[in-house]
Amino acid sequence: MLCEKCKKNMATTHIRSVVNGIVSEKNLCAACATEEGYNDIGHNSLASMLASMFHEAPSRSLASQTRCSVCNSTFDDIASTGKVGCANCYKTFYTELLPYLKRVHGSTKHAGKVPCRAPLMVKPEKETIEDLRLELNRLVSEEKYEEAAVLRDKIRGMEANNNE
Numbered sequence: 001m002l003c004e005k006c007k008k009n010m011a012t013t014h015i016r017s018v019v020n021g022i023v024s025e026k027n028l029c030a031a032c033a034t035e036e037g038y039n040d041i042g043h044n045s046l047a048s049m050l051a052s053m054f055h056e057a058p059s060r061s062l063a064s065q066t067r068c069s070v071c072n073s074t075f076d077d078i079a080s081t082g083k084v085g086c087a088n089c090y091k092t093f094y095t096e097l098l099p100y101l102k103r104v105h106g107s108t109k110h111a112g113k114v115p116c117r118a119p120l121m122v123k124p125e126k127e128t129i130e131d132l133r134l135e136l137n138r139l140v141s142e143e144k145y146e147e148a149a150v151l152r153d154k155i156r157g158m159e160a161n162n163n164e
Contacts, residue, residue, distance in 0.1 A: 003029035005036075013038055068092045129158055 001011045009029035015038060016025045028036065067074055073085030075093050084090060090097060101108050132155050139148040 001027055003027065003032050005029075005032040066092065129155055129162075132158070 003009050003011045004027050006029060009031065011027035012030050013028045013033035014025070015028070015033075016023065018024075028038065065074070068085055068089045069092070070088040071085035073089055075096050078084055078089065078093065078097075084093075084097070098108060132151060136148055136151045136155065139145075139151060
C-alpha cells in the first residue's frame with residue numbers, strides 16, 4: 001500500500017483515530033509519518049509510560065535486591081525499562097507488579113477481547129473423538145455413569161460416521 005501523502009513510498013505507519021464517533025485512517029511512509037509528528041508512537045513511548053508508572057512506587061529496598069533466577073533482572077530494571085525480563089519475573093516480582101498490572105489493565109485476570117472487525121460469532125472448535133474419550137474416562141472415574149453412557153453413544157455415532 002502506498003503512502004497517502006507522498007504516494008511514492010510504501011506505507012509503514014497506519015494510524016486509526018476516532019473523533020466524535022467518526023473513524024479516520026491514515027497510511028503513511030516513515031518520512032511522512034515523521035513529518036506529521038507520528039515518529040514517537042510505538043513501543044518506546046509505551047515503555048516510557050510504563051516506566052513512569054513504576055517510578056511512583058514507594059521504597060523497594062527488598063525488591064531492589066531480589067533478582068530473577070532466570071534472567072537476573074531486578075525490579076528496578078523492570079521499573080526503568082517498563083519491560084519484564086522473562087515469564088519467571090512475574091512469579092519473582094508478583095507482589096510488586098500486581099498493583100501496577102491492576103492500574104494499567106483494570107484487572108489482574110485476562111478477560112480477552114474480540115476485535116471490532118471480527119465476525120459477530122466465533123464457531124466453537126469441533127469436538128474430537130480423543131477429547132470425548134478423555135471426558136468419558138473422567139466421568140467413569142467420577143462414577144457419573146449416566147452422563148458417561150450418553151457420551152459413549154455420541155462417540156460411537158461419530159465413529160460410525162467416520163467409517164462410512
